[in-house]
Amino acid sequence: MASVVLWSLAYGARLALVGTLPAQGFPFLTFFPAVMLAAYFFELGPGLLCAALSVAGAYASFIPHSADSFSGLEKGDLIALVFFSSVLLVDCVVLHLLRRSRSLVAERERDLRELTANSPDVLTRFDREYRHLFVSGAVERLTGRPTSDFIGKTNRELGMPPKLCDVWEDALASAFREGRQVSLRFEYDGAVFAATLVPEFDHDRTGVRSVLGVTRDISEIDRHERALMAHDELKDQMLATVAHELRNPLTTLSTGLSLLERLPDPPQAVGRTIAAMRRQTTQMSRLVADLMDLNRIRANALDLNRTAVDLKDILQAMQEASLELARRKSINIELRLLADDMPLEGDAGRLIQVFSNVVTNAIKFSEAGSEVVVEAKRENGVYEVSVTDRGAGIEPDMLEAVFEPFVQAPAGRNQQSGLGIGLALVKQILRLHDGDVTVASQGLGKGSTFIVRLPAPAQCATSE
Missing domain, CATH: 3.30.450.20 (PAS domain)
Known part of the structure; x- marks a missing residue:
């Protein structure tokens, strides 16, 4: 309907110009605006209809006819008719696409405004x-x-x-x-x-x-974070209190066991009971000591007694400290050390604790009769000590988490004991020594390798 109205207006305007324009001049003059308006405002179909009516009206009323030529038009008029018909068709398509693109832009701008507003x-x-x-x-x-x-x-x-x-x-x-x-x-x-x-x-x-x-x-998130921090501090205080309160009874139990161990020729059952009590008391004492160390580190209250030590001596002391646990599972601890000295500055007791915790962890997760290899080397001014086992392995998503307090990997859970703070202590004590620790594993059942790095003295770095 709109295309017919626009065409009618254009046709009437062209009739009004008869006599003003040359007899054969500008037959499409008033039709172009009508077609463009129809195509832009009323989609492609009305535009094409208006173009068809315009071509027909111009042909019938404003282009002279002659009976001597095909379609009654001179050759030049026929070419003009075809040319302007094509121009009208192209105008319809171009204006329709232009309108669509502008509509899409306007719609996207409207969506963007609504999105940002909401x-x-x-x-x-x-x-x-x-x-x-x-x-x-x-x-x-x-x-x-x-x-x-x-x-x-x-x-x-x-x-x-x-x-x-x-x-x-x-x-x-x-x-x-x-x-x-x-x-x-x-x-x-x-x-x-x-x-x-x-x-x-x-x-x-x-x-x-x-x-x-x-x-x-993030006010709500901040509130929850503060609550979690408060709960974490409360947990640390509780664990510190528990560890402190357990020290006295453990000392009493250990002293009592020492007296019982001196009994001459105790019955076999009593001897086995005393030995089991000693193992459990030692394990409990180690857990309490680890808890207290963890809380000291978190409170920045752990003091290091730094002295000149040799990394080879520390690793050999670690091997001796781990022999009893390894013997129970028939596991061999193989040391592969450099022939040269490996001097460094650090707290010997804490470094022995670091490597003992790593090796103890490897023994726990290894099958009976297997082997744990401890290899030390020096590269680019850094000591690297790798502890490799062929045990339960570690899942890829747990490789970083194993160094968090109270985290234990699901793999080999039946082999676990303790609170899961040994490796956390390793990482924190190494940090105080300007070192670090990483772990790699090929997956479940394929073992794992812990790599401890410690800075070597400058003279060692220059001699490499």
Whole structure:
């Protein structure tokens, strides 16, 4: 219907120009606007209908006919008719596509506005002067101020707290200067927020054009984090109290066992009972000592007695300390040491504890009759001691977690004993010695390798 109305108006306008225009001039003059309007505003179908009516009207009323030629038109008029018909067809298609693209752009812009307006996160964009180029609707819910108040202004110009402005300006300066994502956390109006600033680069990526900020209210998360921290501190206090309170009764039990062990020719059953009590008391004493050490480390109260020691002596002392446990499972501990001395500075007792814990862990997870290999070497000024077993192995997702307190790998759970703090102590004591520890495993049932690294003295590094 719209195409017919537009064509009628165009046809009437062309009739009104008869006598004003040359007899054979501009037959399509008024039809072009009608076709373009029909195609742009009323889709492709009405546009094509208006074009067809325009061609027919121009042919019938405004192009002279002659009985001597095909279709009654001179050759030149026929070419003009075909040419303008093609132009009208192309116009219809182009305008239809243009309208569709603009509609899609408008729809996407509308979706983007609705998305940013309904998002709980505050989206902002800053220029190099820290002025707001864009602010999402969430800022109005947060501050009570319309988004128009922010555009073209900095946080300082908006009257934000000076300390908060300092934090934001430092973070924005870093994002512009370094071209990397920056995170910050701040408090505003009694709530806690986390913001991520993302640099937006020029088209040639030679510089940062602007910075996009995404700010989220994390007050609830912060509250839970604080509660977890408080519970963690309470747990540490409880464990420290339990460990401290267990020391006295364990000392009494150990003293009593020492007296019983001196009995001449005790009955066989009594001897076995005393030996079992000694093993359990020793195990309990070690657990209590580990708990107390862990709490000292967390409280930064663990003192190291650093002296000049030899890593070979420490590893040999570790082997002797682990022989009893290895003998019970018929496991051989093989030491592969360098021929040269391996001097370093550290707390000998703590380093023996480190390697004993690692080797004890390997023995626990190894099958009876297998072997644990301890190999020491020096590379690039660093001592590397690897402890390899062919035991239960470690799942890939547990390789980092095994160094966390109270974490025990599911693999070989029937072989576990203790609280899962031995490896955590290893990592923390090595950290105090400027060293570290890593673990690798090919998977379940394929064993594992722990690698302890400690810095070698400078003279060792230069002699390599």
